Amino acid sequence: MSSRNSASLAQRAEKLTVIEGLSPGPELSIIIPTFNERDNVVPMIERLRTALRGIAWEVIFVDDDSADRTLDVVRDLSTQDRRIRGIRRVNRRGLAGACVEGILSSSAPIVAVMDADLQHDETQLAGMLEIIRQGESDLVVATRYGEEQSSDGALTAIRQAGSRVAIRAAQRLLNVKTTDPMSGFFMARRSVVEQAAPKLSNQGFKILLDLIASSPSPLRIAEIPYIFRPRMHGESKMDASVVMDYLGLLISKWSGDLISARMVLFGLVGSSGVVLHLAVLRLLLLQGATFSVAQLGAMLVAMVSNYTLNNALTYRDRRRRGWRFVSGLVLFSLLCSVGIFAGVGVSSLFYGNRSRWWVAGLAGAIIGSAWNYITNSMITWRHAR
Numbered sequence: 071m072s073s074r075n076s077a078s079l080a081q082r083a084e085k086l087t088v089i090e091g092l093s094p095g096p097e098l099s100i101i102i103p104t105f106n107e108r109d110n111v112v113p114m115i116e117r118l119r120t121a122l123r124g125i126a127w128e129v130i131f132v133d134d135d136s137a138d139r140t141l142d143v144v145r146d147l148s149t150q151d152r153r154i155r156g157i158r159r160v161n162r163r164g165l166a167g168a169c170v171e172g173i174l175s176s177s178a179p180i181v182a183v184m185d186a187d188l189q190h191d192e193t194q195l196a197g198m199l200e201i202i203r204q205g206e207s208d209l210v211v212a213t214r215y216g217e218e219q220s221s222d223g224a225l226t227a228i229r230q231a232g233s234r235v236a237i238r239a240a241q242r243l244l245n246v247k248t249t250d251p252m253s254g255f256f257m258a259r260r261s262v263v264e265q266a267a268p269k270l271s272n273q274g275f276k277i278l279l280d281l282i283a284s285s286p287s288p289l290r291i292a293e294i295p296y297i298f299r300p301r302m303h304g305e306s307k308m309d310a311s312v313v314m315d316y317l318g319l320l321i322s323k324w325s326g327d328l329i330s331a332r333m334v335l336f337g338l339v340g341s342s343g344v345v346l347h348l349a350v351l352r353l354l355l356l357q358g359a360t361f362s363v364a365q366l367g368a369m370l371v372a373m374v375s376n377y378t379l380n381n382a383l384t385y386r387d388r389r390r391r392g393w394r395f396v397s398g399l400v401l402f403s404l405l406c407s408v409g410i411f412a413g414v415g416v417s418s419l420f421y422g423n424r425s426r427w428w429v430a431g432l433a434g435a436i437i438g439s440a441w442n443y444i445t446n447s448m449i450t451w452r453h454a455r
């Protein structure tokens with residue numbers, strides 16, 4: 071839009087304000103994803119009101135149908151204060167997806183994402199806004215690892231070590247220039263998210279890294295250090311799958327989107343199956359089983375393990391439960407059996423044509439895995455239920 075156009079729009083808005091009592095939209099929209107955060111909503115709002123005096127802001131809570139009815143509290147507050155909004159998402163889960171949806175529902179030129187649990191320091195928001203306003207940065211990351219302080223006192227030792235590895239990996243592999251690519255506290259021009267939106271993943275906690283890695287043009291990133299506070303009410307939703315998810319995204323972006331994060335996870339699960347297979351085979355042979363019995367046992371164990379892990383991780387957005395879990399196992403086993411035959415067939419073909427043994431073996435493994443991935447994505451985990 072040309073500046074003349076927007077100027078006349080602004081004039082019109084002003085006129086309308088006078089004539090009809092309309093008020094213009096906010097400059098800053100704060101997106102807060104929530105999952106069972108009922109007790110944190112009121113203190114959060116109080117803090118925002120104080121921290122954002124003199125700024126035209128709104129807050130959008132994006133709730134995944136929390137059982138504790140977090141959104142009831144939000145709706146209640148909305149009736150008194152029009153700056154407060156809530157989005158209820160049903161049959162969906164995911165921090166990243168909730169943030170993207172909240173941002174896209176907003177019309178404010180600048181958006182911020184922060185947690186509901188009061189761990190993020192809301193007094194940083196005004197400073198972050200000032201940085202974006204100055205026009206030299208597209209994105210401001212509130213970092214727990216600023217120069218002045220190492221501020222992850224609220225994290226456990228294992229999480230600290232894990233975080234450091236994950237950060238190093240993102241910096242090295244993707245050349246991401248921020249000290250805290252896992253931060254859930256940042257501010258950006260909305261246009262940055264609008265541009266990257268079609269490529270962003272809905273799963274997991276890695277929205278910031280995804281945003282940086284998916285932007286069509288390099289982002290100008292600024293940082294602001296803050297102290298990560300301990301959680302007051304409720305509990306963390308972060309678990310091992312969040313870490314795997316991050317790894318999947320990292321490799322996927324590293325490959326230039328050639329392989330998807332889902333493929334990476336499927337491959338990792340498959341590799342764990344190979345290791346398990348060999349371990350069980352060895353164990354059964356040591357127990358005195360005949361080779362074919364031991365091999366059969368190892369295959370079954372690996373198959374069940376692969377299925378269960380894929381269901382919990384690779385396809386957790388389409389997870390099969392109850393009877394569908396059992397029927398899925400049957401489907402998975404059938405499809406993978408075909409995969410094995412196809413793999414063996416291809417290897418033999420290569421080997422028959424005088425390929426080296428390992429070329430033949432690799433070709434078979436690739437064809438078999440590709441078959442397994444494609445057919446299971448299309449059939450076993452076709453869609454969410």
Ligand code: GDD
Pocket residue numbers: 102103104105106107132133134163164165168184185186187189233252253254255275276305306307308
């Ligand atoms: N809508 C929605 N859906 N919100 C969710 C979901 C979900 O599936 N999962 C978590 N949230 C919300 C929580 O209610 C909270 O407001 C925020 O997202 C962060 O979740 P926590 O469970 O409190 O995460 P954390 O404190 O363990 O993790 C923090 O550190 C991570 C990096 O170490 C957060 O700041 C993360 O954003 C950050 O990536």
Ligand code: MN
Pocket residue numbers: 185187189301306
């Ligand atoms: Mn938290």
